[in-house]
Amino acid sequence: MAQGKRQWAPALAGATALDRAFAGLGALLGIGLTGYISSRAIPEAGMMPLIVAPVGASSVLLFAVPSSPLAQPWSIVGGNVLSGLVGVAVGQSVGDPILATGVAVGLAILVMSLTRCLHPPGGAVALMTVMATHQSHGANFFYAFNPVGANSLILVGLGWIFHRFTRHSYPHVAAAPSRRLHGTQDEPPQTRGGVRAEDVDAVLADLHEAFDIDRDDLERLVQQVELRVFQRVTGPLACGDIMSKDVISIDLDATTAEARKLMRERRLRRLPVIDRFGVLAGMVTANDLIGDDVFVSAVAKPALVAKADRPALNFVAQLSDGRAHEFVVVDDGRRVIGLLTQTDLLVALARQAAG
Structure with a gap:
């Protein structure tokens, strides 16, 4: 019985109940505001629809799966507009409306694929535009830009604003591939x-x-x-289990000359910077200390931080990409309690592999 229910459940990997609730709210606001803005922008539209039906399908992608390649701004705007242009062109050149609808949708898929803006509602735009062209005998290419393009642009703008509050990545930026940071031919x-x-x-x-x-x-x-x-x-391996606890740091109001001296004496490449309460204020490296003598606070940069109870393996990717060499382990008050370095992680993994 449970297996049967699962088969009928929406197959949306990674989505939570809250995400689905936000998707519904986003569509409500997006479609409502798109219609309202369109009515204010073109009050003299007359019989022309202020909002086209396929935009409703676009809103499903935009608000329910904002990371989908099919829901990105160029996919929504470009896919709908190009499909509208295809629909008008086919509607004006193919006399049989039944044949025209099939030709329009097929060509729309081809055009969207070639221009990297595949968007499922674009098929509906092409079909709708063909029908409008045959019914009115006067539909022109401007229809693809207004209302189709205008609706799409407004919807994308509203989606961008909405996802700032839901903390979803939109427009979605795909994960950057691993880089050869040092310019060698070796794989990362x-x-x-x-x-x-x-x-x-x-x-x-x-x-x-x-x-x-x-x-x-x-x-x-x-x-x-x-x-x-x-x-x-x-097995579990927490940062607190393997971190260095006797952390050497530098005060925020120390000078860069003092920081350089401390690095030479302790053979260090980096120093966490703390304020007078022991709260982490940043990180300085040897490169930051080159130049005239100034306060450390002037050259300190943000530090990568971790909590003691976080799984240490969560930081493998960042500690092996050639840019990060350590994480400062802090408590809930951001006071420094340890340092998780590449060496700490390497030794711990070697011990686990050896049993």
């Missing part, structure tokens, strides 16, 4: 023995399926799953 450390881009491409080719997720997002997802499985198999 985090991909040498794990999932690589060519592995993802090969599996996608074998499956012969198109998935509604950005390819780089898919690669990152698989890498995170791989890391989570390793963490489950090897």
Whole structure:
């Protein structure tokens, strides 16, 4: 019985009940405001619809799956407008309305695919535009820009504002691929023995399926799953278990000359910066201390932080990308209680591998 219910449940990976509630609220506000803004912008529209039906389908993608490639601004605006142009062109050149609808939707898919703005509601726009062209005998290409394009632009703008409050990434920026930070030909450390881009491409080719997720997002997802499985198999390893607890730091009101001296004496490359209450204020590196003698507060930069109870393996990716070398472990008051370095993590993993 439970299996049967699951088969009928919405297959939206990663979505929570709160996400679905926000999606409904976003569509309510988005469609309502799009219609209102359109009516204020073109009050003399007469019989022309102020909001076209396919925009309702666009709102489903925009508010329910904002990370989908099909829901990005260019997909919504470009897909709808280009499909509208295709619909008008086919409607004016193909006399049979039944044939015209099929030709318009097929060409719309082709055009959207070639211009990298595939958007499912675009098929509805093409069909609707063909029908409007045959019924009115006077529909022109401007229809694709107003109301179709205008509605799409307004909806995307409202979606951008809405997702600022829901903390979703929109427009969604796919995960950046691992970089060769030092300009060498070697693969980045985090991909040498794990999932690589060519592995993802090969599996996608074998499956012969198109998935509604950005390819780089898919690669990152698989890498995170791989890391989570390793963490489950090897057992929990918290930052507090392996961090260095006797942390050498520098006061915020110290000078860069004092910081350089401390680094030389202790053979350090970086120093956490704390205020007089022991609260983390930033981090300085040897490169930050080059130049005239100034206060450390003038050159300190934000530090990467972690909590003692966080799984240490969560930071493998950042500690192996060539840019981050340590995390400052802080308590709830941001007071420094430890330092998690690449060396700490490497030794701990080696011990786990040895049993």
